[in-house]
Amino acid sequence: MQVWEASRLIKRLNVWCVRSVATLLSSLLRTCKTLWPLSLAAPIRLDKCRISQLEGQNLSRNYSSRKRVLVTGGAGFVGSHLIDVLLAKGHDVLCVDNYFTGARDNIAHVRGHERFEFIRHDVTFPLFVEVDEIYNLACPASPVHYQHDPVQTTKTSVHGAINMLGLAKRLGARILQASTSEVYGDPSVHPQTEDYWGNVNPIGPRSCYDEGKRCAETLFFDYHRQHALEIKVARIFNTYGPRMHPSDGRVVSNFIVQALKGEPITIYGDGAQTRSFCYVDDLVRGLVALMESPAEVTGPINIGNPGEFTIRELAEKVIAMTGSRSALVQLPLPADDPKQRQPDISKARQHLGWEPSIALDAGLVQTIDYFRAKLEL
Secondary structure: OHHHHHHHHHHHHHHHHHHHHHHHHHHHHHHHHHOOOOOOOOOOOOOOOHHHHOOOOOOOOOOOOOOOEEEEEEOOHHOOOOOOOHHHHHOEEEEEOOOOOOHHHHHHHHHOOOEEEEEEEEOOOOOOOOOEEEEOOHHHHHHHHHHHHHHHHHHHHHHHHHHHHHHHHHHEEEEEEEEEEHHOOOOOOOOOOOOOOEEOOOOOOOHHHHHHHHHHHHHHHHHHHOOOOOEEEEEEOOOEOOOOOOOOHHHHHHHHHHHHHHOOEEOOOOOOOEEEEEEHHHHHHHHHHHOOOOOOOOOOEEOOOOOOEEHHHHHHHHHHHHHOOOOOOEEOOOOOOOOOEEOOOOHHHHHOOOOOOOOHHHHHHHHHHHHHHHOOO
Protein backbone atom coordinates (compact mmCIF):
# COMPACT_ATOMS: atom_id res chain seq x y z
CA MET A 1 0.00 0.00 0.00
CA GLN A 2 2.79 2.36 0.87
CA VAL A 3 4.53 1.57 -2.42
CA TRP A 4 1.31 2.31 -4.34
CA GLU A 5 0.90 5.68 -2.55
CA ALA A 6 4.49 6.58 -3.30
CA SER A 7 3.99 5.70 -6.99
CA ARG A 8 0.91 7.96 -7.20
CA LEU A 9 2.81 10.81 -5.57
CA ILE A 10 5.69 10.49 -8.05
CA LYS A 11 3.26 10.56 -11.01
CA ARG A 12 1.59 13.70 -9.65
CA LEU A 13 4.99 15.38 -9.22
CA ASN A 14 5.95 14.48 -12.80
CA VAL A 15 2.74 15.95 -14.17
CA TRP A 16 3.25 19.11 -12.10
CA CYS A 17 6.82 19.51 -13.36
CA VAL A 18 5.80 19.07 -17.01
CA ARG A 19 2.97 21.61 -16.65
CA SER A 20 5.32 24.10 -14.94
CA VAL A 21 7.93 23.79 -17.65
CA ALA A 22 5.26 24.17 -20.35
CA THR A 23 3.91 27.29 -18.66
CA LEU A 24 7.43 28.75 -18.39
CA LEU A 25 8.20 28.05 -22.06
CA SER A 26 4.90 29.59 -23.14
CA SER A 27 5.71 32.73 -21.16
CA LEU A 28 9.20 32.92 -22.71
CA LEU A 29 7.79 32.57 -26.22
CA ARG A 30 5.31 35.39 -25.63
CA THR A 31 8.14 37.59 -24.36
CA CYS A 32 10.32 36.76 -27.38
CA LYS A 33 7.49 37.65 -29.76
CA THR A 34 7.17 41.01 -28.05
CA LEU A 35 10.86 41.84 -27.97
CA TRP A 36 11.87 40.19 -31.24
CA PRO A 37 9.11 40.72 -33.81
CA LEU A 38 10.26 38.13 -36.27
CA SER A 39 8.40 35.12 -37.57
CA LEU A 40 9.39 32.26 -35.28
CA ALA A 41 8.43 29.84 -37.97
CA ALA A 42 11.13 31.20 -40.28
CA PRO A 43 14.57 29.77 -39.50
CA ILE A 44 17.37 32.23 -38.81
CA ARG A 45 20.15 31.80 -41.37
CA LEU A 46 23.55 33.43 -41.84
CA ASP A 47 24.61 31.93 -45.12
CA LYS A 48 28.16 31.56 -46.37
CA CYS A 49 27.81 34.53 -48.68
CA ARG A 50 26.85 36.83 -45.81
CA ILE A 51 29.62 35.42 -43.62
CA SER A 52 32.19 36.15 -46.33
CA GLN A 53 30.83 39.69 -46.63
CA LEU A 54 31.20 40.27 -42.89
CA GLU A 55 34.55 38.58 -42.43
CA GLY A 56 37.41 41.03 -42.53
CA GLN A 57 35.19 44.12 -42.35
CA ASN A 58 35.90 46.66 -39.65
CA LEU A 59 32.83 46.26 -37.44
CA SER A 60 33.87 48.96 -34.97
CA ARG A 61 31.25 50.97 -33.16
CA ASN A 62 29.80 53.91 -35.06
CA TYR A 63 28.17 55.61 -32.08
CA SER A 64 31.43 57.07 -30.75
CA SER A 65 34.42 58.71 -32.36
CA ARG A 66 36.84 57.22 -29.85
CA LYS A 67 38.55 53.93 -30.63
CA ARG A 68 39.06 50.79 -28.58
CA VAL A 69 42.80 50.20 -28.69
CA LEU A 70 44.66 47.09 -27.53
CA VAL A 71 48.27 47.50 -26.42
CA THR A 72 50.12 44.24 -25.79
CA GLY A 73 53.14 44.68 -23.56
CA GLY A 74 51.38 47.77 -22.25
CA ALA A 75 52.93 47.62 -18.78
CA GLY A 76 56.41 47.85 -20.28
CA PHE A 77 58.68 50.84 -20.76
CA VAL A 78 57.44 51.92 -24.20
CA GLY A 79 53.93 50.49 -23.86
CA SER A 80 53.09 52.49 -20.74
CA HIS A 81 54.09 55.76 -22.43
CA LEU A 82 52.01 54.81 -25.48
CA ILE A 83 49.00 54.21 -23.23
CA ASP A 84 49.37 57.70 -21.75
CA VAL A 85 49.20 59.22 -25.24
CA LEU A 86 46.25 57.08 -26.35
CA LEU A 87 44.24 57.98 -23.25
CA ALA A 88 45.07 61.65 -23.77
CA LYS A 89 43.68 61.33 -27.32
CA GLY A 90 40.37 60.13 -25.86
CA HIS A 91 40.55 56.42 -26.74
CA ASP A 92 39.52 53.39 -24.69
CA VAL A 93 42.69 51.42 -23.93
CA LEU A 94 42.98 47.73 -23.12
CA CYS A 95 46.42 46.90 -21.73
CA VAL A 96 47.59 43.28 -21.95
CA ASP A 97 50.77 42.17 -20.20
CA ASN A 98 52.09 39.09 -18.38
CA TYR A 99 54.47 41.18 -16.22
CA PHE A 100 57.58 39.27 -17.34
CA THR A 101 59.42 42.54 -17.97
CA GLY A 102 56.52 44.96 -17.53
CA ALA A 103 55.82 46.52 -14.14
CA ARG A 104 52.68 47.43 -12.22
CA ASP A 105 54.29 50.74 -11.28
CA ASN A 106 54.43 51.76 -14.96
CA ILE A 107 50.64 51.77 -15.22
CA ALA A 108 49.72 52.54 -11.59
CA HIS A 109 48.84 56.14 -12.47
CA VAL A 110 46.17 55.06 -14.99
CA ARG A 111 44.64 52.19 -13.01
CA GLY A 112 41.64 54.24 -11.97
CA HIS A 113 41.07 55.85 -15.37
CA GLU A 114 37.55 55.29 -16.68
CA ARG A 115 38.81 54.41 -20.16
CA PHE A 116 41.62 52.08 -19.07
CA GLU A 117 41.36 48.32 -18.61
CA PHE A 118 44.02 45.71 -17.81
CA ILE A 119 44.21 41.98 -18.54
CA ARG A 120 47.09 39.82 -17.33
CA HIS A 121 47.71 37.54 -20.28
CA ASP A 122 50.53 35.88 -22.23
CA VAL A 123 50.23 36.60 -25.96
CA THR A 124 51.57 33.15 -26.84
CA PHE A 125 47.99 32.07 -26.07
CA PRO A 126 44.98 33.30 -28.08
CA LEU A 127 43.10 36.35 -26.86
CA PHE A 128 39.42 37.05 -27.56
CA VAL A 129 38.49 40.70 -27.17
CA GLU A 130 36.73 43.36 -29.25
CA VAL A 131 38.95 46.26 -30.36
CA ASP A 132 39.49 48.58 -33.32
CA GLU A 133 43.30 48.84 -33.33
CA ILE A 134 46.15 46.72 -32.00
CA TYR A 135 49.66 47.79 -31.03
CA ASN A 136 51.71 44.60 -30.66
CA LEU A 137 54.59 45.53 -28.35
CA ALA A 138 54.77 42.33 -26.30
CA CYS A 139 58.31 40.92 -26.19
CA PRO A 140 61.32 41.31 -23.89
CA ALA A 141 63.64 43.77 -25.62
CA SER A 142 66.88 43.84 -23.63
CA PRO A 143 69.58 41.13 -23.92
CA VAL A 144 69.40 40.34 -20.19
CA HIS A 145 65.70 39.58 -20.44
CA TYR A 146 65.37 37.99 -23.87
CA GLN A 147 68.35 35.68 -23.28
CA HIS A 148 66.94 34.54 -19.93
CA ASP A 149 64.51 32.22 -21.74
CA PRO A 150 65.38 32.32 -25.45
CA VAL A 151 62.78 29.73 -26.45
CA GLN A 152 60.02 31.74 -24.81
CA THR A 153 61.36 34.90 -26.46
CA THR A 154 61.03 33.33 -29.90
CA LYS A 155 57.56 32.04 -29.04
CA THR A 156 56.50 35.50 -27.87
CA SER A 157 57.57 37.05 -31.18
CA VAL A 158 56.20 34.31 -33.44
CA HIS A 159 53.19 32.84 -31.60
CA GLY A 160 52.34 36.29 -30.29
CA ALA A 161 52.31 37.69 -33.83
CA ILE A 162 50.16 34.79 -35.08
CA ASN A 163 47.62 35.27 -32.28
CA MET A 164 47.40 39.05 -32.66
CA LEU A 165 47.19 38.82 -36.45
CA GLY A 166 44.41 36.25 -36.11
CA LEU A 167 42.56 38.59 -33.76
CA ALA A 168 43.01 41.51 -36.16
CA LYS A 169 41.80 39.39 -39.09
CA ARG A 170 38.66 38.35 -37.21
CA LEU A 171 37.87 41.93 -36.20
CA GLY A 172 39.03 43.70 -39.36
CA ALA A 173 41.26 45.78 -37.09
CA ARG A 174 44.40 47.67 -38.06
CA ILE A 175 47.51 46.25 -36.36
CA LEU A 176 50.98 47.66 -35.73
CA GLN A 177 54.04 45.51 -35.06
CA ALA A 178 56.80 46.92 -32.88
CA SER A 179 59.77 45.46 -34.72
CA THR A 180 63.38 46.39 -34.10
CA SER A 181 66.59 47.67 -35.63
CA GLU A 182 68.05 44.29 -34.57
CA VAL A 183 66.59 42.85 -37.79
CA TYR A 184 69.61 44.51 -39.44
CA GLY A 185 72.04 42.54 -37.25
CA ASP A 186 75.64 43.76 -37.45
CA PRO A 187 75.06 45.90 -40.55
CA SER A 188 77.35 46.28 -43.53
CA VAL A 189 75.24 49.27 -44.70
CA HIS A 190 75.41 52.53 -42.77
CA PRO A 191 73.11 54.25 -41.96
CA GLN A 192 70.49 51.51 -42.18
CA THR A 193 67.67 51.91 -44.70
CA GLU A 194 64.50 49.85 -44.71
CA ASP A 195 65.45 48.06 -47.95
CA TYR A 196 68.61 46.63 -46.35
CA TRP A 197 68.06 42.91 -45.62
CA GLY A 198 70.49 42.77 -42.74
CA ASN A 199 73.44 40.70 -41.55
CA VAL A 200 72.07 38.47 -38.80
CA ASN A 201 73.50 35.35 -37.17
CA PRO A 202 70.57 32.88 -37.16
CA ILE A 203 72.05 30.60 -34.46
CA GLY A 204 73.76 32.98 -32.02
CA PRO A 205 72.75 34.00 -28.48
CA ARG A 206 70.89 37.07 -29.79
CA SER A 207 69.06 35.13 -32.51
CA CYS A 208 66.00 34.39 -30.38
CA TYR A 209 65.20 38.10 -30.48
CA ASP A 210 66.63 39.09 -33.88
CA GLU A 211 65.18 36.20 -35.85
CA GLY A 212 61.95 36.15 -33.85
CA LYS A 213 61.31 39.74 -34.88
CA ARG A 214 62.27 38.99 -38.49
CA CYS A 215 59.80 36.09 -38.57
CA ALA A 216 57.10 38.32 -37.08
CA GLU A 217 57.63 40.80 -39.91
CA THR A 218 57.25 37.95 -42.41
CA LEU A 219 53.95 36.93 -40.83
CA PHE A 220 52.65 40.49 -40.89
CA PHE A 221 53.33 40.93 -44.59
CA ASP A 222 51.95 37.48 -45.44
CA TYR A 223 48.71 38.32 -43.62
CA HIS A 224 48.64 41.61 -45.55
CA ARG A 225 49.11 39.90 -48.91
CA GLN A 226 46.91 36.87 -48.23
CA HIS A 227 44.09 38.44 -46.20
CA ALA A 228 44.32 42.15 -47.14
CA LEU A 229 44.90 42.95 -43.47
CA GLU A 230 45.84 46.55 -42.66
CA ILE A 231 49.31 46.31 -41.12
CA LYS A 232 51.96 48.74 -39.89
CA VAL A 233 55.55 47.69 -39.14
CA ALA A 234 57.84 50.00 -37.16
CA ARG A 235 61.55 49.22 -36.78
CA ILE A 236 62.45 50.75 -33.42
CA PHE A 237 66.01 51.89 -32.73
CA ASN A 238 67.60 52.37 -29.29
CA THR A 239 65.10 54.13 -27.04
CA TYR A 240 65.53 55.55 -23.54
CA GLY A 241 63.61 57.53 -20.95
CA PRO A 242 61.70 57.26 -17.66
CA ARG A 243 60.25 53.85 -16.70
CA MET A 244 63.19 51.89 -18.07
CA HIS A 245 63.95 48.91 -15.84
CA PRO A 246 67.03 49.64 -13.69
CA SER A 247 68.42 46.14 -14.30
CA ASP A 248 67.47 45.57 -17.92
CA GLY A 249 71.07 45.69 -19.16
CA ARG A 250 70.51 48.40 -21.76
CA VAL A 251 73.37 50.81 -22.17
CA VAL A 252 71.60 54.02 -21.09
CA SER A 253 70.05 52.54 -17.94
CA ASN A 254 73.27 50.67 -17.12
CA PHE A 255 75.41 53.80 -17.33
CA ILE A 256 73.01 56.00 -15.37
CA VAL A 257 72.48 53.50 -12.55
CA GLN A 258 76.21 52.78 -12.26
CA ALA A 259 77.05 56.49 -12.28
CA LEU A 260 74.45 57.36 -9.64
CA LYS A 261 75.69 54.56 -7.39
CA GLY A 262 79.31 55.52 -7.91
CA GLU A 263 80.08 52.11 -9.37
CA PRO A 264 82.53 51.49 -12.26
CA ILE A 265 80.86 52.04 -15.63
CA THR A 266 81.24 48.95 -17.78
CA ILE A 267 82.04 49.46 -21.44
CA TYR A 268 82.03 46.40 -23.67
CA GLY A 269 84.88 46.42 -26.15
CA ASP A 270 86.77 49.67 -26.65
CA GLY A 271 83.60 51.79 -26.67
CA ALA A 272 84.04 52.80 -30.30
CA GLN A 273 80.83 51.07 -31.41
CA THR A 274 78.05 53.54 -32.17
CA ARG A 275 74.39 53.82 -31.25
CA SER A 276 71.58 56.28 -31.93
CA PHE A 277 69.36 57.14 -28.96
CA CYS A 278 65.72 58.20 -29.30
CA TYR A 279 63.81 59.64 -26.36
CA VAL A 280 60.65 57.66 -25.60
CA ASP A 281 58.25 60.59 -26.20
CA ASP A 282 59.58 60.98 -29.75
CA LEU A 283 59.29 57.25 -30.36
CA VAL A 284 55.67 57.06 -29.19
CA ARG A 285 54.78 60.03 -31.37
CA GLY A 286 56.26 58.14 -34.32
CA LEU A 287 54.32 54.95 -33.54
CA VAL A 288 51.02 56.83 -33.34
CA ALA A 289 51.79 58.68 -36.57
CA LEU A 290 52.44 55.36 -38.30
CA MET A 291 49.21 53.82 -36.99
CA GLU A 292 47.23 56.86 -38.16
CA SER A 293 48.88 57.00 -41.60
CA PRO A 294 47.00 55.96 -44.79
CA ALA A 295 46.41 52.21 -45.27
CA GLU A 296 48.95 51.97 -48.09
CA VAL A 297 51.75 53.01 -45.71
CA THR A 298 52.55 49.56 -44.34
CA GLY A 299 56.23 50.04 -43.55
CA PRO A 300 58.60 48.80 -42.47
CA ILE A 301 59.60 52.28 -41.34
CA ASN A 302 62.58 53.15 -39.17
CA ILE A 303 61.64 55.03 -36.00
CA GLY A 304 64.70 56.38 -34.21
CA ASN A 305 66.99 59.34 -33.74
CA PRO A 306 69.69 59.60 -36.44
CA GLY A 307 72.11 61.34 -34.06
CA GLU A 308 75.03 58.92 -33.68
CA PHE A 309 77.28 58.59 -30.62
CA THR A 310 80.00 56.18 -29.59
CA ILE A 311 79.38 54.19 -26.42
CA ARG A 312 82.37 55.90 -24.81
CA GLU A 313 80.89 59.34 -25.62
CA LEU A 314 77.64 58.32 -23.94
CA ALA A 315 79.46 57.08 -20.84
CA GLU A 316 81.45 60.31 -20.51
CA LYS A 317 78.28 62.37 -21.00
CA VAL A 318 76.44 60.45 -18.26
CA ILE A 319 79.37 60.85 -15.84
CA ALA A 320 79.44 64.60 -16.46
CA MET A 321 75.66 65.04 -16.13
CA THR A 322 75.39 63.01 -12.91
CA GLY A 323 78.50 64.52 -11.33
CA SER A 324 79.75 60.98 -10.75
CA ARG A 325 83.32 59.92 -10.03
CA SER A 326 82.79 56.50 -11.61
CA ALA A 327 85.70 55.08 -13.59
CA LEU A 328 85.34 53.45 -16.99
CA VAL A 329 86.03 49.71 -17.08
CA GLN A 330 86.37 47.75 -20.34
CA LEU A 331 84.98 44.23 -20.68
CA PRO A 332 85.01 41.81 -23.66
CA LEU A 333 82.50 42.59 -26.41
CA PRO A 334 79.48 40.18 -26.35
CA ALA A 335 78.93 37.85 -29.29
CA ASP A 336 77.20 39.38 -32.33
CA ASP A 337 77.08 42.85 -30.76
CA PRO A 338 76.57 45.30 -33.67
CA LYS A 339 79.40 47.75 -34.28
CA GLN A 340 77.22 50.47 -35.81
CA ARG A 341 73.60 51.47 -35.47
CA GLN A 342 72.04 54.55 -37.06
CA PRO A 343 68.63 54.86 -38.71
CA ASP A 344 67.91 56.46 -42.04
CA ILE A 345 64.56 58.12 -41.30
CA SER A 346 63.83 59.47 -44.78
CA LYS A 347 60.67 57.35 -45.06
CA ALA A 348 59.40 58.50 -41.66
CA ARG A 349 59.88 62.12 -42.71
CA GLN A 350 58.22 61.54 -46.09
CA HIS A 351 55.24 59.36 -45.13
CA LEU A 352 54.61 60.34 -41.52
CA GLY A 353 55.92 63.90 -41.32
CA TRP A 354 57.83 62.65 -38.29
CA GLU A 355 61.29 63.24 -36.93
CA PRO A 356 62.64 63.34 -33.37
CA SER A 357 62.74 66.69 -31.59
CA ILE A 358 64.36 65.87 -28.24
CA ALA A 359 68.17 66.07 -28.12
CA LEU A 360 70.16 63.48 -26.20
CA ASP A 361 71.20 65.90 -23.44
CA ALA A 362 67.61 66.99 -22.80
CA GLY A 363 66.37 63.40 -22.71
CA LEU A 364 69.17 62.31 -20.39
CA VAL A 365 68.23 65.00 -17.87
CA GLN A 366 64.72 63.54 -17.60
CA THR A 367 66.00 59.98 -17.45
CA ILE A 368 68.65 60.71 -14.81
CA ASP A 369 66.05 62.47 -12.65
CA TYR A 370 63.77 59.43 -12.95
CA PHE A 371 66.46 56.96 -11.88
CA ARG A 372 67.64 59.22 -9.06
CA ALA A 373 64.09 59.18 -7.65
CA LYS A 374 63.66 55.47 -8.39
CA LEU A 375 66.86 54.55 -6.57
CA GLU A 376 66.18 57.14 -3.84
CA LEU A 377 69.63 58.64 -4.28
